[in-house]
Amino acid sequence: DGGFMMNSQEMETAVRLGLNMTVLILNDNSYGMIRWKQANMGFKDWGLTYGNPDFVKYAEAYGAHGHRVTSAAHLQELLAHTRDTPGVHLIDCPVDYSENDKILNIDIKKISKEM
Known part of the structure; x- marks a missing residue:
């Protein structure tokens, strides 16, 4: 989603x-x-998370x-539907x-240290 x-x-x-x-957007809000x-x-997580727009509405706009x-x-x-249906499609896929x-x-x- 950031990219x-x-x-x-x-x-x-x-x-x-x-x-x-x-x-296909892999949406992790960051x-x-x-x-x-x-x-x-070892860096702290700073400024890399954010809120997204509603991607479905964004595409429709x-x-x-x-x-x-x-x-x-x-x-x-x-994925099958968008492959078989003409036009531009955006899929918002939440991921964790x-x-x-x-x-x-x-x-x-x-594991590496234990080897």
């Missing part, structure tokens, strides 16, 4: 050009990759189709990276 917001105005270009495409890297280097994932099965259905952060920044370091 998308840096270039989200390109939704207008895609709609204007009549493209058939799907934008700059997740930067948070992981900084946590891995540009004339695109907005979708929000409600479950893993629903994501699979939405907390377990990934634990694995990548804590567990792997612990």
Whole structure:
């Protein structure tokens, strides 16, 4: 979602050009990759979390189709639907990276030290 917001105005270009495409936003309300890297280097989490707009309405404001994932099965259905339906689609997919952060920044370091 952080990366998308840096270039989200390109939704207008895609709609204007009549493209058939799907934008999948992995929405964690932060700059997740930067948070992981900084946590891995021992930096405090500062200024990397934020509130997002309603991405479904955002897409619709540009004339695109907005979708929000409600479950893993629903994501699979939405991907098939957007693949088979012409136009510009945006899928807002909420994600929780907390377990990934634990694995990548804590567990792997612990296992490496034990080897």
